[in-house]
Amino acid sequence: MTVNRPRGTRDFLPANTSRRRYVESIMRDVARNWGYSEVITPTFEHLDLFTLKSGEGVVGELYNFMDKGGRAMTLRPELTAPVMRMYVNELQALPKPLKLFYFENCFRYERPQKGRFREFWQFGVELIGTKKPDSDAEVIALANAMLKAAGIKGDLKIGNLAVIRTILQELDSETVSKIMRLVDKKEYEGLESLLEEIDASEALKSNLFRLIKLEGKGILPKVKEIVGNIPEIESFEKTLELLDAYGVEYSLDFGIARGLDYYTGMVFEVYGEGLGAQKQVCGGGSYQLIQLFGGGDVPSTGFGIGFDRIMEICELVPEEPKKLVLVSKPVTHLEAVKLANKLREYVPVHIDLMERNFKTQLTFANNIGADYVVIVGEKELEVGKLTLKDMKSGEQELLTVEEVIGKVSRQ
């Protein structure tokens, strides 16, 4: 009987793993260069953390369990809530703005499909303590920079929930949620019948439909016509101005509603090219969560990047280091081991571990795509040198250890 991977999980083979690590390191570098610090939170948390944020309904999509002390726990389904919890628990006194990022695996009990797994990796950023136009702009620009660094082509759409909330202000919050959901999905027929059902005013209906049908970059004046010059628009305008300065390309979409209610103002999403039904690679916005977890009235802005979806369309390939195989004979093997120790300070070195004969060691070098073979044989040791063979050209020369090091570590 063989044991298989749990459903919705993946094994990452060497080539894939090295690609993932490579892209990961590129994205980490970008975040660090923007002044963000990495944090790690626990793989599992109290179930409450997530039901508090997303409602009891999420339990169905969680890998939750009772621990041996009878506590309700769950593997984390996302990282914004844990990071906010961490902030409330121990980071409240740090100077603002507080700039954090994370890159961890998350777990959701869902039906797997293209770009959706039960264990998946999320890269994300949280900027805590401000909601000025500059902070919104920086977060969007950082998301854009990270995706760009990973070579991802996608559509960036930016919206602002204050606008739609202004239009819907006369309605109760439950109805607002329903409407936002339909707006987000662009289900206009369903929206129309819902508005009919709740007997919404003509003004509301026409304002709403005018708003969500606006597209493109220069629509802000029209938005002002619809909702008036509310302060949020002024601030939003500054954010966009800053984004232009950052050189970020985007379009506006006031139909972005982003699921839950804690998003307050700016929201944005990025859709990757070349993905299936699950093509959103990045989503974020400004939100209010800290109070919910027992902290102060502190605003934040953040985003999450679906790393697995990035890898699906990312074409970056890391440059592999030169590989070297040491070929030895039984009588020279100990010398070869000593040499391996030395060479491993410079390049990845393979040495025979299977007591194979000379020829088979060479075949092995060929099979693993070695760039160099260093022969440690009697003839070489007699004259205190080594044979370096270039596996591409087949050429070989007799060199001292220092000369070998010089040659193989040159690139």
Next chain:
RNA sequence: GCCGGGGUAGGGUAGCGGUCAUCCUGUAGCCCUGUGGAGGCUACGAUCCGAGUUCGAUUCUCGGUCCCGGCCCCA
């Protein structure tokens, strides 16, 4: 939770009620005890699981499971 398409050695495949289940590739070893990529030989290795139909099931039926895509959901 729902819908569709799938599941034959590690990877890729053929067979589709009836001899020992096909071929390619891979891995290990040998031919070949100091020179790789070719060739030959040998070994390893599979019908997803369970029930049913049948004299007989890899093949047909049902259920499960897993994979792929989609729906729902998407924090």
